[in-house]
Amino acid sequence: MDHITDPAIDRTIAGQPDVQTLYTAVQIAERLNVSEATIRNRWFEWIEKVVPEPLLKQGKNQYTQLALELFSKFVTVERCDRNQWVIDTKAHYAQEWASAGVIEGELMPEEVGNVLALRQSQTTELELAVAQQLQSLESLIDQANTAESNLSEADLKAAVTRGQQRAVMLYQAELQAELQTMNSLKQRRMQGGQE
Structure with a gap:
């Protein structure tokens, strides 16, 4: 599967994705060339290990810009490397969130x-x-x-x-x-x- 680099992913001053833009599972699936069920059922559980659900979803079927970014990164991860990806990605975002006023995924x-x-x-x-x-x-x-x-x-x-x-x-x-x-x-x- 191809890794999607999306220039439309806007970032805020602190380098965090703009959580105001929302996407459906269908839109994300089309961008990443996977099924909607893969986004909703299989991949979301991995993405949620990195970031709490309130930062990834609004409502039942609306995903944030941060979720899109994480799905775009996750698409290239091999099945055997997923646990390590969660650890590495958590560490990466923890550093960014510290300067943006987010601790352990909770907005302050x-x-x-x-x-x-x-x-x-x-x-x-x-x-x-x-x-x-x-x-x-x-x-x-x-x-x-x-x-x-x-x-x-x-x-x-x-x-x-x-x-x-x-x-x-x-x-x-x-x-x-x-x-x-x-x-x-x-x-x-x-x-x-x-x-």
Whole structure:
């Protein structure tokens, strides 16, 4: 069956289908090239697992724009993939509905939706601020680690230099003592032969 992409599906500001346009099962069946009974009896039970009936139907035989959109997507789903389709589609619409003021398929008053949208916006801003602060903190830690590493290298170099200086001083003192002793002994020997 062909997947129907219908440019006539209008969307509202929040990206939700316009629920004001209504279709009969016959109209949807003709668009999707299936029987009316398939729409009413077999597919509707799957669509209803994604969205509550009040958002899909008005009256007994009138389907909403959202129902048309879901039927248009469902037409391509293989029989063995239907449960996964329900899970995936529910997740997809849950994200859209959160910003449109719908929770678990129930329409909320506009004030509540606005408060939730504001809260979501504030949360997003807060998350961005925290991410920036975390990045600054990580940068500061990296700088401290580098400075500590450089300090450790400087301390190590200073210790090596002090060790070398001490070794040179010891060797110099030893050499001076040796030379003085040798000179003293030589002088004594030379003086001993003159007396």
